[in-house]
Amino acid sequence: MGNTVTWLLIADASKARLYSMHKARFLLDKHSKNLNLIGQFTHDASRMKGIDLVSDRMGTFGNGSFEETTLPKVHEAEQFALELLGHLKSARVENSYRDIIIVAPPSFMGLLHKHMPHEVDKLVVKRIEKDYTQYNGEELAQNLINHL
Template structure:
């Protein structure tokens, strides 16, 4: 993946695209696609066994326990964590100076929460929309005219 002034991640719970820009008003260049393989599976394919069983507190009946987190949510959390780790590694390698995040609100929150503090400080742009089905031109149309401010030298 090339070095750029700005890296823009456009993601949802199961896939992400990385775009780059070196000029604040330039078009985006798609650099890489990421797909969380687990997120393409159905919930029943993610869970391998039956839910646990428990006795009722006031009687002799038994019932199945429901998981506290849906399997798809767990995989979305894993994908967000993996993306955050990938971005943090790229930051330590000085592959980008600024970072933009575009994702639906729930996944944007997961991604934001997963980013290490040093990488989170690189975030200059956040958009809470699902633009994963758009191409580079379509994504750019939803962004501000100036993606970032050039640092004073």
């Protein structure tokens, strides 16, 4: 029998938790004991104020036109998205999961989608544009069940 593990990524621009679960068991029992925390990630630079992240340099001039630099907070969020996606890509190569559910606020979901490798993207079975990073245990399980 093949891999039946579903991974669940709950993330925002500064923190993420990664769970494994057997979706059928979770849907049947609807209990947080069926969510196994396998990783926690933080990106402290995403929590900093924009002013603390920048130098005095503005945009740059290239080819006779002004090119605005990426906003520092967006840049840090992108770096965190790339870090998370790198982990998912490595785990996919190791066959650690069959499919994945991603839960993130719309702005961070957009960054994840923008940089998601094709081989990971085809394993995403559900995208939920919500911020569940503050939920643990039963709260998380109860909110997830409404979307699965």
